[in-house]
Amino acid sequence: xxxxxxxxxxxxxxxxxxxxxxxxxxxxxxxxxxxxxxxxxxxxxxxxxxxxxxxxxxxxxxxxxxxxxxxxxxxxxxxxxxxxxxxxxxxxxxxxxxxxxxxxxxxxxxxxxxxxxxxxxxxxxxxxxxxxxxxxxxxxxxxxxxxxxxxxxxxxxxxxxxxxxxxxxxxxxxxxxxxxxxxxxxxxxxxxxxxxxxxxxxxxx
Amino acid sequence: xxxxxxxxxxxxxxxxxxxxxxxxxxxxxxxxxxxxxxxxxxxxxxxxxxxxxxxxxxxxxxxxxxxxxxxxxxxxxxxxxxxxxxxxxxxxxxxxxxxxxxxxxxxxxxxxxxxxxxxxxxxxxxxxxxxxxxxxxxxxxxxxxxxxxxxxxxxxxxxxxxxxxxxxxxxxxxxxxxxxxxxxxxxxxxxxxxxxxxxxxxxxx
DNA sequence: GACAAGATACCGATTGGTCGGTATCTTGCA
DNA sequence: TGCAAGATACCGACCAATCGGTATCTTGTC
Numbered sequence: 001x002x003x004x005x006x007x008x009x010x011x012x013x014x015x016x017x018x019x020x021x022x023x024x025x026x027x028x029x030x031x032x033x034x035x036x037x038x039x040x041x042x043x044x045x046x047x048x049x050x051x052x053x054x055x056x057x058x059x060x061x062x063x064x065x066x067x068x069x070x071x072x073x074x075x076x077x078x079x080x081x082x083x084x085x086x087x088x089x090x091x092x093x094x095x096x097x098x099x100x101x102x103x104x105x106x107x108x109x110x111x112x113x114x115x116x117x118x119x120x121x122x123x124x125x126x127x128x129x130x131x132x133x134x135x136x137x138x139x140x141x142x143x144x145x146x147x148x149x150x151x152x153x154x155x156x157x158x159x160x161x162x163x164x165x166x167x168x169x170x171x172x173x174x175x176x177x178x179x180x181x182x183x184x185x186x187x188x189x190x191x192x193x194x195x196x197x198x199x200x201x202x203x204x205x
Numbered sequence: 206x207x208x209x210x211x212x213x214x215x216x217x218x219x220x221x222x223x224x225x226x227x228x229x230x231x232x233x234x235x236x237x238x239x240x241x242x243x244x245x246x247x248x249x250x251x252x253x254x255x256x257x258x259x260x261x262x263x264x265x266x267x268x269x270x271x272x273x274x275x276x277x278x279x280x281x282x283x284x285x286x287x288x289x290x291x292x293x294x295x296x297x298x299x300x301x302x303x304x305x306x307x308x309x310x311x312x313x314x315x316x317x318x319x320x321x322x323x324x325x326x327x328x329x330x331x332x333x334x335x336x337x338x339x340x341x342x343x344x345x346x347x348x349x350x351x352x353x354x355x356x357x358x359x360x361x362x363x364x365x366x367x368x369x370x371x372x373x374x375x376x377x378x379x380x381x382x383x384x385x386x387x388x389x390x391x392x393x394x395x396x397x398x399x400x401x402x403x404x405x406x407x408x409x410x
Numbered sequence: 411g412a413c414a415a416g417a418t419a420c421c422g423a424t425t426g427g428t429c430g431g432t433a434t435c436t437t438g439c440a
Numbered sequence: 441t442g443c444a445a446g447a448t449a450c451c452g453a454c455c456a457a458t459c460g461g462t463a464t465c466t467t468g469t470c
Binding site (some may be wrong): 029030033034107110111115116119120122123124129133136147164165167168169173176179181184188191192194195196199202203 | 234235236238241273314315316320321323324325327328329334337341362367369370372373375376377378379380381384386387388391392396397399400401404
Binding site for chain 3 (some may be wrong): 444
């Protein structure tokens with residue numbers, strides 16, 4: 001019946017990791033500025049002293065979330081699939097198809113964590129902007145090199161400018177997610193991505 | 206030496222209007238949640254009492270900004286040009302060209318006020334979401350009917366689905382603005398819109 | 411015993427919002 | 441036309457709550 005505060009054993013790694021994921025969720029739900037440290041602490045049963053032992057400021061915590069949670073997440077969900085095959089358009093179609101089919105309620109509700117932070121924080125904090133830009137740059141680069149390789153393999157139209165098209169596709173993806181989020185509609189999200197699929201198809205040689 | 210409170214004449218309309226535009230700027234710079242009423246008041250030299258006479262809550266002020274500032278602004282800058290000519294693709298190309306040429310520093314710095322509020326507020330407040338969705342719906346509708354008319358005039362490909370394509374184009378526009386904003390780069394913004402122009406071009410019959 | 415990890419009480423600053431009061435403007439009535 | 445009465449506009453001190461952050465302390469670990 002006791003509230004069981006007996007946390008004899010320590011696990012700094014786990015404490016830090018728990019803070020990161022709780023902060024990620026809090027930021028996803030409320031944005032960074034409105035994210036409450038108190039709520040994060042309440043959700044992790046971690047004390048404020050512990051938090052400020054691992055992170056020197058709220059800003060540091062936010063930057064760590066970008067580097068250690070958001071970046072890896074996007075890497076596995078969007079970048080990795082590109083290196084699997086030699087046909088970049090087929091890879092992209094497959095990725096988009098998967099996004100359409102597994103349209104998560106979380107994506108519709110909270111949108112893309114990357115885009116959320118971009119719109120909120122990039123004009124306010126250069127550190128945030130750079131951290132986010134790194135992710136965008138990698139994303140565009142992966143896609144651009146895949147497109148260029150596809151051109152060599154004669155699977156992508158020769159007049160396509162890989163870098164430019166990759167940039168546009170990333171923009172379109174973020175746009176689709178954003179619209180689906182405001183419409184709170186899985187269908188709108190899917191319809192939007194379907195048009196992107198048609199665009200990608202038109203890039204084929 | 207008195208603080209000079211001589212406000213002999215009244216002008217409620219102007220007071221309200223001043224609050225709206227100051228709030229618009231504050232929201233554009235800081236987001237809605239982080240927008241400070243104190244700063245808005247300081248920038249307008251309006252008292253807190255006056256503010257709460259015209260708007261019952263901060264939320265009300267935000268909703269009024271959406272309806273009375275953001276909506277008209279987007280209407281004149283994006284919707285109106287469509288009704289001018291009978292070739293929707295030419296109209297769209299012209300609008301995009303103008304956006305590319307007049308790429309404002311403000312757009313690069315703060316992005317699209319509509320998209321900003323969507324990403325921040327739509328999961329948090331149903332009133333905000335609906336107000337923003339109204340604008341999106343009108344935008345898509347105007348573009349979709351223009352595309353449909355263009356099909357009748359044999360200027361737009363017959364296999365184009367007006368509603369779907371219009372949705373996608375709006376998504377792409379918001380995406381381009383968002384990416385340019387995070388890159389803090391006019392060029393990235395322009396390059397992104399150029400690819401959108403190529404896409405629009407591909408819709409021609 | 412030295413130091414990392416965690417706990418807790420506390421701080422000043424800022425937040426959105428309230429409230430009693432005042433000044434100006436409009437309106438109805440004589 | 442004159443004037444009282446009530447509505448509208450505005451003022452600014454004040455409020456409780458919450459914010460991020462700090463200082464001091466105890467406890468677990470090597």
